Amino acid sequence: MRTVIVVGASLSGLYAARELRAQGFDGRLVVVGDEPHRPYDRPPLSKDFLTGRTGEDRLALGDAEEITELDAEWLLGTRARGLDTRERTVLLDGGRTVCGDGVVIATGASARRLPGPGLPGVHTLRTLDDARSLRAELTAGARRVVVIGGGFIGAETASSCAGLGHDVTVVEAAPLPLVPQLGPQMAAVCAALHRRGGVDLVTGTGVAALRGTVAVTAVELTDGRLLPADVVIVGIGAVPNTGWLAGSPLTLRDGVLCDDGCATALPQVVAVGDVARVGGTRAEHWTSATEQPRIAVRNLLAGYTAETVRPLPYFWSDQYGARIQFAGRRLDTDTVRVAEGTVTDGAPGEDGLLALYEREGRTTAVLSVDRPRPFMRARRELGRGAGAMETVS
Structure with a gap:
């Protein structure tokens, strides 16, 4: 291989670039990222960054010396629009193209949004720009905050908002948050952390509508209740970023379908991180994003699945x-x-x-x-x- 293109300047994209060099690839390395930022750490966005304990300078992954040593071409603020496997080409914004012999797909996932028009005061929390916007609003004074979704992002964000002194309510459509991950018994124990942190937890009901004209003023629930809100944070999961791959030969099924070695049906294409469905599972966790690239790169350079990975699932969350x-x-x-x-x-x-x-x-x-x-x-x-x-x- 003379040229490898990593699509996604994410945690998993950076780890893939590191592995390519570590495993002996000395050819042209191109990293395409739709955000204008160099790779950064996302877990602090809902915690220390949101509360102001961590600045943007602490989020960067890899220092300037390492980035230089990778000897990569960084195409940041550039969105991939398509993959032409016959021509071995990644299509970019503005009609530009990059040709390569191998492709690592690391485009991650985007926050799932509520249907309907957006209102000022309604936020998701997935990117650095999301976190900047939300932090600016939360530091403007006391707010009534409603968090929609009691998963990890929702719970961590609610915890941070409560720590900043805001009046916080978490709305979870399921009878308890985190039941799929923890089971009902331990989900109930962890849900009690909300109460201990001074946050109201409303379960077993969904969101019917967001109210407001100039800005959001309330959240209407499906059971008829109305929750006043100055700030609404939507944490209802994420959607893998596979739209740019429509029309390619890759199988897309809630992510890019891969075998246990992160290899797709095409020997010159592998996928890692939140966008990859590896061995039937798509895991949106930091550990997956850092463990998969080693195996994926080995198989990409070999041209076949030389090694498989089935790591023990692991995740963590900091709340209250x-x-x-x-x-x-x-x-x-x-x-x-x-x-x-x-x-x-x-x-x-x-x-x-x-x-x-x-x-x-x-x-x-x-x-x-x-x-x-x-x-x-x-x-x-x-x-x-x-x-x-x-x-x-």
Whole structure:
């Protein structure tokens, strides 16, 4: 390969560029990014950046020296519009093209939005520009904030808003937030963190409409209630950025369909990060974005799937001063046992907790709230049992 194009100047895109150089690729490396920013870390956007404890200078991934050593061409503020696999060409804004022998798709995902026209005061939180806009509004004075969606982004943002002194309500359509990830028993325990943080949690009802003319003034729920709001934050998931690949031979099914080695049906194209559906799963987590590029790049340079990856799922979230960590693969039929710590009034006690998910006498997953060392031990044990990496010939 003489030229490799990384489409997406994201966390996974940067890691792919690093891996290309680390694995011996010394040809032309082009990185295309639709945002004008160099790669930056997204997890702080809903936490320390939003509250003002972290500045933009602390978000950058990689220092100037590393970026220079990568010897890449950075086409930032440039959106990919198509992929012509016969001509081995990525089509860009304005009719420009970049030709290459290999392509790494790392275009990530975009925040899912509510239908209807946008209103001032309504925000999503996915990009640095999103976070800038929301932070400016939150620092303008006390606000009534309604967060739509109780997932990780919604909960972290609600926590940050409460920490800034705002009156916060979280609306979750499901009976409890995070049930798919944690199961009902532990989801209820973690949901109690909202109450402990002084945030109202409204569950089991959806959003019928946003009210307001000049700017948002209220959120109307499907059960008829009206929640006054000066700021609304929509955290209802993300949509993989695959629109630019329409018409290409790639299979698009809630992401770019890949095998267990991040390889698509085309040997010269791999996908990593939030946009990639690897082995039937699309995981929007920091660990996936950093682990997948090594395998993907090896397979891209080999021209076939030389190595596969099935890492143990792992994610974390910081909410209301507590760190939630989860690892493993749970089923709804698993039993849950609190192995360490306590549950007090339905919430994690001051000493935190460690919960084990069990099936037929073995541990399948582990959840921790403020128990990092026991969690890491349990995670290592799970990883050894699962066989995180597998090499094939």
